[in-house]
Amino acid sequence: MRLLVFVALFLAAAAAPAAAQNFPVKEAILDNGLKVLLLEDHKSAAVTFQVWYRVGSRNEIDGKSGLSHFLEHMMFKGTPNVKPEEYAKIIARNGGNSNAFTSYDYTVYFATMSRDKIGIEVELEADRMANAILDGPTFENEKAVVMEERRLRTDDNPDQALAEIANAVMYMVYPYRRPVIGWMSDILNLTRDDLVQHYKTYYSPNNAFIVAVGDFSSDEMLAKIKQEFGKVARRSDPPAVKLEEPPQQGERRAALKKEAELPLLSAYYHAPNLLNRDAFALDLLSTILAGGRSSRLHHDLVYEKQIATAVDADYEGYMIGPSMVGMTAQVMPEKEPAEVQRAIEAAVEKIKSEPVGDRELQKAKNQVEAAFVFGQDSIFGQALRIGQFESLSKWQLINDYLPGIRAVTAQDVLRVAKKYLQPDQRTIGVLIPTKESDS
């Protein structure tokens, strides 16, 4: 990510549905294979325009971790038509906000502007899809910037540092075992040729799609997109990721000793992504466990026992590869991570042995449904959701989401809990705070 944007939170919160039940997205595919998804929304005077490349750390290999993310940074270093760092300045002086982010599965560039200016963003994105320079005197400085980003986000952030290690233990084969930002030594060793190769392989119109949401006319927007992006040549399709994560047979553990105030405990379980019919029940399962103050883990660990300051449970259904349900708890001062782990295990065993009550299930459905409506308050949030579904499979799945949630029964929740929340298929992570140095 070029600047701090809390996409991880979005990913967790966005697992939800619409007031207007259906997203009336208009779809078009240009001759060069670029798919265009347009959603008119005239609530506010703004348009968000996003280019999604189907490439992320998932497409990287050992020794080259962080390549997709570094490329994202270098995409701001100009084209023959635009000077280094000029892109963001052009957007800003036209009253827009712009940024980009990289995940396991995709890399997204976006700007939000008024409708009379958004055409500038369309032109600039088309230009850098075809003509990015990715080189010059900015290369080493930007590499240093990315290393600072890693220090900020991971090395000096105990919770993130633990998540990185737990992922590396949970996944043995699948590329999700490597951090999106990359290992420090890999970042250091990335070359200009790596960037150029990655760009040529993955930044083609046929490996990308556009999502625009906001105050525009679809006909005019599509015409503008055709005019600008139509010029970009189709290239050969990039190689598919063929790696498969073998089944886990036995609990794994990851511990991190680091200067910190409070211990953190995490429990990650393998799970399928949203394309599996169990996804809706898994979403509700995570809501029942940790959605809101009255959820089971919050009530038991934070409120009743007071052994955790905060708990979380996220089903990461948007991941293209092997997905997961992740639970985390920040441990209360003077309490032991082992006690927190026992309490989480007890809650997990309970949800595996007794069906949830009708009211509890309805509450979870209400929470998911309301969150889906609230999510439509933001054009950026809507574009993100459309893009996540399209990245995974096809955007039309959004419209199956709420009906799928509504159809889940208590027996479904029980079944998926039994199936996926198995002790042998989990990875436990523990952050153990070490003594502070002298101030």
Place this chain on the structure above:
Amino acid sequence: MTAILGSQSSAQARLTPSRTTLANGAVVLTSEQRALPMVTMSLMIAGGGRLDPAGREGLANLTAQLLTYGTKNHTAVQLGEALDFLGASLSAGCSEEAITVNFTLLKKDLDEGLRLLAEVLTEASFPPEEIERRKQAVIAGIRAQDEQPGQVAEVKFLEALFPKSPYGRRVEGTPESVKSIARADLTAFYENELRPDRAIFAVVGDVSEKEIVEKLNAALRSWQTKAAAKLSLPKVIPGSPTVIKINRQLTQANIILGHDGVPRTHPDYYAIQVMNYILGGGGFSSRMMESIRNQRGFAYSVYSQFDPRKYAGSFQVVMQTKNESAGEAIKIALADIREIREQGVTETELNEAKDYLIGSFPLRFDTNRKVAAVLSQVEFYGLGLDYLDRYPEIIRKITREDVLRAAKNYLHPEKLIVVVVADQSKAALQALDSGGGL
């Protein structure tokens, strides 16, 4: 460049904000937005942490925390359950200047939501066991903040900048002061300071002004101002320049340098904002981003800000860089500050700053939640509802001379408070030790 159609309607025309007063004296701002079946409410009650008595720091915050943990008719657990069942989000928070309650819910649940909100505002019961739980949670929250080096730097900076002032301490208080708060302190604060005559509601969404005012009047009939106390103005005397080094096992130095700023209502506020955009506030367009990030690769994030409150303000440069380049990065930031004071800005920089601030202004209220936030700020700072349409003209009028004057008058490189949270054995900060080395 072809326009993708259409001219912008004015913000005011689009939002149709309106202002009225409830029977109990609370101000209500509304913007009817029918596109989604949801309603967002933002409530500000002026006062907040600055009203904490000495030795009871954290009282306002703890009061806010406890609002949803027990009322006359509902236990904490029942309230949590009821709100979650609606899928609603209700959060109460506190700053030095106000207690805030943010509430978002589906339109169909509005009546039930308002009943719960009214209970929270008029019948909070402060059960002793909940007070203990919340105290433990607040104290743990302070510990959790101390784990984040950026937070540690911010806390130390404000302590040094605003000594003996509510602005200079955590609104949560200290573990000791939180422990010393008694139930009677909480109920007294609730009775005397959470008053409708200090309240601002901003309500945005699928409801008309008439409907929401009727509903609020009915729901909040029993919420009345009991005491005649007037809010006194806080006294703020900025602290002396100093260098504060905190040693931690970190790979980066977390740096804040700055001094006092201006309150939101200051006449030069807008000239200062334009100046600061060019200096370090303007993201990738700012001078500091260019000099510290792009030219040298010293930082991922670097920015400057004038953070205005109602009665005080601060100026801060915030950045993180590997321990070894801390001294160098500070030098560059200082050079940028000196340069803008001595040479001002170019016509191009000025125009680009103005174009961004004016052009992006509508993006500041492109969601219902943002509209609610902006409306309550407009009222809290007394900007007037026509502010939304006046803003472009205010910015447009600013000249290079205004910006130079703002830089000269409100940037003080000789008055800096510098905080560095870092592995001090690696951070090369000798320049800061020699006294006056800045």
